[in-house]
Amino acid sequence: MLETNIKSPGVYINELNAFANSVVPVATAVPAFIGYTPQAAYEGRSYTNVAQKITSFAEFQAIYCIPDPPAPAPPTKQYAPQYYLVQQKAQPTDPNYMVINGAYYSIVPDPNTIYHLYNSIQLFYQNGGGDAYIVSVGGYGAQSGTPAAPGTQIVNPNVKLTDLMGGLQLLLNEEEPTMYICPEATLLSIADNGTLMQEMLLQSSNMQTAISIFDIIGGKNPDPIMYTNDITTFRNNTGVNGLNYGTAYYPFIGTTIMQSQDIDYTNLFGGDIKQLAPIINPPASADPTLTTIINSIETPSGTPLTVTQYNNSLINASKLYSTIIKQILNDANTLPPSGAMAGVMTTIDNQEGVWQAPANVSIVGAASLPIRLSESQQANLNMDAVSGKSVNAIRFFNGIGILVWGARTLDGNSGDWKYLSVRRTVTFLEQSCKLAAHPYVFQPNDMNTWAAVTAMISSFLTSVWKEGGLQGASASDAFSVSCGLGTTMTSDDILNGFMNVMVKVAVVRPAEFIVITFQQQMAVSS
Template sequence: MNLPPIKTPGIYINEESAFPNSVVPVPTAVPAFIGYTPKATYNGKSYTNVPLRISSFAEFQAIYCYPNPPAPASPAKQYTPEYYVVKQNQEHENMGFMLNDGNYYAIAPDPNTIYYFYNSIRLFYENGGADAYIVSVGTYGPPSKKPLSPEQQIVNPNVKLDDLLNGVHLLKNEDEPTMYICPEATLLTLEDNGTLMQSMLLQNEEMGTAISIFDVIGGRNPDPIMYTDDITNFRNNTGAKGLSYGVAYYPFVGTTIMQNTDIDYTNLFGGDIKQLEPILNPSSAPNQSVAPILTSIENGDSSLTVSQLNNSLLSASKDYSIIIKHVLESANILPPSGGMAGVITTMDNEIGVWQAPANTSIVGAYRLPIQLSEAQQGPLNVDAVSGKSINAIRYFNGLGILVWGARTLDGNNLDWKYLPVRRTLIYLEQSCKLATHAYVFEPNDKNTWEGVKAMISSFLTTVWKEGGLQGASPSDAFQVECGLGSTMTSEDILLGFLRVTVKVAVTHPAEFIVISFVQEMQKSS
């Protein structure tokens, strides 16, 4: 017992800690979303290109969403995609269409107005999301006032590679995020999307704190036969570095995030009601119920709200109801990455980071743009050439839509081909590394080594009991080594290096993955 120096008669108190240092588990489900938001200011302060931690959707709304006007005005729209009703010679498979007066009309978006960030955040929280980082790289850009051609993939020129890359690089100073997600990455060109994904994987590998969740270009409206071209393009563009830190899901999912109240006539033809009139009230078959409503809209009737006028149009015109239905279906097709971040968060909170986020549903998903069979999924799971596995989202009779895979992009690597293994190792590495900081000013001697071993062993025993490590006994599940002759030499001690080796069995008992880390201690004089 170390007593203070006694200089005068009296009572001296010496307090000693009842418990040794312990490992505090790091959070495992903190996604960082990078993309475009409606706004990014709060109380006069800009949060553009500022990584900000939020804890709820209400907090996201307060900082990144437009404020609602006073009643009875309609609530502010946070996302306003624009669509055009374009006459076609024939029906197109990959676009909504309607038959009107003997003519086919495609429901085509203005690509400059398509964004995924806001609805992806909603999907994240609908699936159990909690803490998250938001990196707003800007606000919405101007529309093109032109519809997308039915044969084209959506590329939004307002979504810029440099913006998203800068947002990703800002996270280099943040150790807490464990997942990187760019919902709008698929709105880039193939080349720019590949550059972004490779940069994200490289940063993940360098930092060792997070994975990246990717979506596949073409997953929004896949061709039933040639969809494999989209898979090939994705594999060709992800590079060869950091693959165990990446995970991809295919296809997109049709959701119920947006409702009838989120879409109205202002989303059609850029708000130009005159272009809508020939479809709803053609001269060859006039609709007497629709005409006065359109007149009120054109004259800017202030006695009725947009919502009231829209409801009147829905009741008066079957064609208008069909148009709005198709627009909603299109606007509700979202990349699955945001929903998967919520699914992973729920799994981590209910069971643990070692639980595979598979054989579970995405809340809010009700349809898929392509229904993959078991035979079609096979080539996605395993690719003999690249090994880049892509996880399928599939529909099963009686079960609904399920996430049917939990593989990383490093599908040919026996150690790292499964997502729970990579995420569990990140969790263990970061928790143990941060815990050893408590010993940075301790002498590099046997007492310190034994303290470090006991601290990490106690933590890993808890993880083993919870099911995170495999084995009938702790010795089958993990080993911790630290000390002269085992992990360090005399030279290491003189130079002030504390070396720790941790072996963990994540998939099979006694088949260890080795974690080694070095901490610089105070040097001997």
């Protein structure tokens, strides 16, 4: 209260703030998913090309999934990839094939029907995900009606670079997301995928609030020997800007997201049972039971059974049909790991802190890997002398299972930013302090304000140090905060309205290489 405002006799109370404002830690694990969804509408409002925050998979289903029909009808299939069995003259080089009646059949999808976002969201929540942003850039496109060429990289023409770039730009208005994830980027051409990755890295470095998590084209069906070509292509396409804000994981992971009820005969040959019938029930040795089931599906009479009931009948009547469904299910369940990694980071952040490296942990729902990398094979992924772009491996260990075995950014040769946990911790500290300093904009640029800001940031960093986020025997060893004339500012800075705060932190780094030295010594008498 100013004395000039007191004009009549009496007793007045003037309250003074005894404590500085506090720094409220920002959220560290809020991914933003960009891609295609079954639908994007809720209560008459469209959510296409809208950055919408959700807090659970139930919310995702309410907005982005097609409602289920009334019982007793089966639930709606939210994702229905189409597959074909294509007979080959010789044994295919691609491992995704079957031998049926002495002939080789490649199992290949209709590329227009392959999408990854829906299953990636499920992986995210299965691994402990929480708050997330969804940017739906459209619904699923039309089927092509033709299979992809066996052994070729799947490129979905319905997945367009312009759509995904537009969704990414919507996030320029959102400062809360801390991860950018685009699972369907691997369905673009190699050139378009490179353009999108470079744009994501550029936006991440400009915003300084989020990292970009990448999947690698070729990680689904890697060649056991030539897989390094996919890694080289990835490194060549990511550019040189914003590398410390990007991280990549390899290979894809075989999951258990889709279950047996999610794949049936309607996912084969575009739902045309006539093309499937001669394969599972050859005319020369037709099974009467199978013939009856297939005829009932083609020309139902009376009260027809549901698709689920017909499918169960086929599974019980034909071991071959059951094997085909399992093979297709394995292919459909091989997913890019970015969604799972967002869930892993969320869990680690909540349990231990953002400074804990998201590695040496398992992935919930991961059941297999398309390639089992050895220690020597991972060495070339982890360190690259030319580009320095590190790729984090997902590996299988006997007796342990599948583990995330890497914690580096794409800036692998940087002394400051090679580790993902360091990058994310510093971003967390920067953004928390930045938001806490907002109330001091337009405050007097004098010693009182400098002391308040210094005390506020110091108190916050002390709490982070106590939790294990900074290293040092004491708080003074872990950080320092400076603000004042002659230390961080000059007289010209004050005249021009600048208040400079210098914060130095000793961030904890992962013990990536543990060396245990053994040496023999001579026996000594007791």
